[in-house]
Amino acid sequence: MSVMVEGIQSVGQVTSWLAAERPLFLVIHILGVACFAYIVAKRLVPLIRAERDLRFDQPLARLGRVFKFWLGQWKHPRYKAAGTLHILIFAGFILLAMRAFTVLIVGVSPNFVMPGFSGRVGHIYDLITDYAATVVFLCMVVAVIRRLVFKPARYAVPARYGKAHTADAIFLLALIAILMLADSLFEAAKAAGQAQQGQPVEWLAALSLPWMLQVALLSAPLPTLGNLYFGAYLLHEVTFYFLLCYRPFGIQFHVETSLFNIYFAKLDREALKPVKWGISDEHLDQVKSFGVKTFEDFTWKHMLDFYSCADCGRCSDNCPANAVGRPLSPRFITIKARDYAFQHYPMFGKANNSKPLIGGIYSEDEIWSCTTCGACEEECPLLVEYIDKIVDLRRGMIDDGNVPQSLQKPLKALESRGNPYGKMEKKKADWANAPEFQQVCKVKTLGKANGANTLYFVDSITAYDDRMQSIGRATAKILDHVGEDFGILGAAEKDSGHEVRRFGEELLFMALRDHNVDAIKASGVRRIVTSDPHAYNTLTRDYKDIPPVEHISQVIASEVKSGKIKFNPVENGNSVYTYHDPCYLGRHNQVYDDPRDVLDAIPGLKRVEMGRSRDRSFCCGGGGLMLFYEPKEEQRMGVKRVQMAAEAGANVIVTACPFCMVNIEDAIKVAGLEGKMTAIDLAELVDKQIAREGQEAA
Ligand code: SF4
Numbered sequence: 001m002s003v004m005v006e007g008i009q010s011v012g013q014v015t016s017w018l019a020a021e022r023p024l025f026l027v028i029h030i031l032g033v034a035c036f037a038y039i040v041a042k043r044l045v046p047l048i049r050a051e052r053d054l055r056f057d058q059p060l061a062r063l064g065r066v067f068k069f070w071l072g073q074w075k076h077p078r079y080k081a082a083g084t085l086h087i088l089i090f091a092g093f094i095l096l097a098m099r100a101f102t103v104l105i106v107g108v109s110p111n112f113v114m115p116g117f118s119g120r121v122g123h124i125y126d127l128i129t130d131y132a133a134t135v136v137f138l139c140m141v142v143a144v145i146r147r148l149v150f151k152p153a154r155y156a157v158p159a160r161y162g163k164a165h166t167a168d169a170i171f172l173l174a175l176i177a178i179l180m181l182a183d184s185l186f187e188a189a190k191a192a193g194q195a196q197q198g199q200p201v202e203w204l205a206a207l208s209l210p211w212m213l214q215v216a217l218l219s220a221p222l223p224t225l226g227n228l229y230f231g232a233y234l235l236h237e238v239t240f241y242f243l244l245c246y247r248p249f250g251i252q253f254h255v256e257t258s259l260f261n262i263y264f265a266k267l268d269r270e271a272l273k274p275v276k277w278g279i280s281d282e283h284l285d286q287v288k289s290f291g292v293k294t295f296e297d298f299t300w301k302h303m304l305d306f307y308s309c310a311d312c313g314r315c316s317d318n319c320p321a322n323a324v325g326r327p328l329s330p331r332f333i334t335i336k337a338r339d340y341a342f343q344h345y346p347m348f349g350k351a352n353n354s355k356p357l358i359g360g361i362y363s364e365d366e367i368w369s370c371t372t373c374g375a376c377e378e379e380c381p382l383l384v385e386y387i388d389k390i391v392d393l394r395r396g397m398i399d400d401g402n403v404p405q406s407l408q409k410p411l412k413a414l415e416s417r418g419n420p421y422g423k424m425e426k427k428k429a430d431w432a433n434a435p436e437f438q439q440v441c442k443v444k445t446l447g448k449a450n451g452a453n454t455l456y457f458v459d460s461i462t463a464y465d466d467r468m469q470s471i472g473r474a475t476a477k478i479l480d481h482v483g484e485d486f487g488i489l490g491a492a493e494k495d496s497g498h499e500v501r502r503f504g505e506e507l508l509f510m511a512l513r514d515h516n517v518d519a520i521k522a523s524g525v526r527r528i529v530t531s532d533p534h535a536y537n538t539l540t541r542d543y544k545d546i547p548p549v550e551h552i553s554q555v556i557a558s559e560v561k562s563g564k565i566k567f568n569p570v571e572n573g574n575s576v577y578t579y580h581d582p583c584y585l586g587r588h589n590q591v592y593d594d595p596r597d598v599l600d601a602i603p604g605l606k607r608v609e610m611g612r613s614r615d616r617s618f619c620c621g622g623g624g625l626m627l628f629y630e631p632k633e634e635q636r637m638g639v640k641r642v643q644m645a646a647e648a649g650a651n652v653i654v655t656a657c658p659f660c661m662v663n664i665e666d667a668i669k670v671a672g673l674e675g676k677m678t679a680i681d682l683a684e685l686v687d688k689q690i691a692r693e694g695q696e697a698a
């Protein structure tokens with residue numbers, strides 16, 4: 001077989017099998033492109049009517065994300081089998097894109113060759129795409145088998161969310177397989193025809209799909225080859241345009257939208273979306289309606305999210321609310337909104353919109369069930385955002401006075417007393433002022449005459465909850481041990497407002513924040529330390545113009561390194577420790593290593609990792625106002641988490657958040673593990689193990 005170094009452009013020279021039907025191909029092209037343009041234009045209508053979203057800044061950073069998350073498929077390997085399949089299919093599509101375009105043009109211009117792809121380059125490209133088409137075809141076969149035989153649980157659609165999506169998924173996979181087959185047959189028939197006519201034959205990649213088809217066709221009669229060549233071309237062209245126009249009606253729309261969705265993805269994922277983009281806090285009182293109430297209240301980027309979801313189920317697979325049977329599955333937050341968009345913005349006729357979403361496609365419980373843990377966003381390969389949407393929906397409910405009964409009292413107390421328990425402000429420093437504690441560690445309450453370098457921002461739960469005050473005292477003793485000049489705000493400190501904001505009470509949050517900012521500024525401190533990851537998150541993300549903030553685990557890790565903190569060995573050699581990553585320290589702020597480094601620095605401490613740890617940590621049940629909310633659920637999140645710790649072989653759960661401590665200690669009791677499992681805060685453990693003067697240091 002002689003090697004021909006030209007590419008597809010030789011078709012016209014070899015055979016005129018396509019030439020006679022050029023007008024037909026041209027008509028299909030025009031119709032296909034026109035239909036696609038019309039469909040996309042219709043899909044853009046709700047985005048044009050949507051709320052603003054400022055996503056046009058930092059083009060280089062955004063491009064970097066496109067390279068990482070779109071081209072680099074960064075998140076896909078988190079699911080090994082599905083991820084590998086997707087990477088292979090994606091790479092195949094990228095390689096085949098130009099080939100598909102070239103093949104389409106060849107129908108109307110037989111000698112067309114992509115500039116720069118004649119000669120040897122074109123030949124090498126043809127060989128690569130022979131393999132790419134083969135790999136994509138095989139991946140389709142494997143994907144269909146997975147869907148039909150292995151049926152990964154995360155693809156299932158619970159009855160309350162409608163019908164299974166399997167048929168649609170199989171149909172789309174089959175269409176792509178047909179596309180690959182048609183392309184390969186087109187090439188194979190051409191090569192077999194060239195051979196029979198004694199013309200130079202293109203060299204097809206050995207063992208590829210086109211190569212195998214060519215081998216099978218070598219002895220076929222010439223007219224049959226002509227029909228196959230023409231038929232394969234027609235099938236390719238029709239399938240290509242059908243797919244192009246069908247994709248915007250379902251999950252495959254992400255093929256078109258994913259690049260844009262990733263480019264416009266939030267750069268600072270941890271920062272909560274403002275109530276309205278472009279409206280400053282001072283002008284919020286002029287805003288007529290807060291939050292999302294109708295579909296059109298979503299921002300255009302959030303609508304693009306809805307179009308871009310690939311229905312892979314990874315978000316819901318990692319959502320703790322979904323895992324414990326709460327009425328929330330993030331995947332269906334998206335799918336329901338997309339179905340709504342398709343239904344209310346039809347291809348023909350007028351848009352039928354502005355229906356309330358709560359009570360329509362979403363239930364109140366569904367939206368209140370989210371702990372804002374961020375597991376869904378961490379997992380999504382297409383960077384679909386959930387927390388902002390859920391908070392926006394909550395803002396809408398709050399604006400309508402639609403507040404769950406159990407939250408009304410704590411919200412009122414926050415308004416009147418600055419804490420959700422309704423306790424007196426003057427009692428806020430009681431944990432530190434107890435005479436027996438003052439003998440061990442003097443904690444200053446900052447004021448005009450009483451300054452310090454560092455503020456320990458305590459926050460409500462640690463200041464008022466009897467059990468959590470132990471975390472406050474341990475934190476103070478650690479700061480004292482390392483010689484830090486620190487103090488607290490006492491009665492001048494109000495709740496940080498972290499959960500208030502995430503529960504949609506923006507104006508109340510602003511009042512709490514402004515009060516605290518004034519108090520912090522008046523204290524003259526240069527640094528803030530907190531033992532509460534929720535306070536840490538809101539002080540760093542939602543507050544402005546305050547000194548730098550650190551979580552106590554970061555301070556301890558740095559003082560262990562500096563040598564100021566040394567540890568005594570653990571006494572009970574039978575204890576096996578595991579570290580539970582609080583969502584707002586780990587996933588939201590990437591503080592994963594410091595707490596682990598501290599634990600590993602304690603001599604004799606045996607530590608194991610839970611199956612779900614670090615960025616896949618499983619939420620304990622949520623903090624702040626979530627403690628007051630009574631969700632419908634089959635099991636407590638904390639119980640599931642405690643069981644995970646037991647499965648890992650641990651009998652001590654260390655965490656670094658007072659809310660995690662409430663949930664985990666409670667879950668130990670509910671799970672019947674009292675006496676077998678204990679929980680301790682990192683600060684408490686460090687305080688217990690610190691080698692103080694006169695004690696033996698490791
Ligand atoms: S933030 Fe957490 S609880 Fe909320 S939807 Fe996402 S995974 Fe579920």
Ligand code: SF4
Nearest residue numbers: 309310312313315380
């Ligand atoms: S939102 Fe993301 S993770 Fe969830 S189903 Fe869609 S693509 Fe998958």
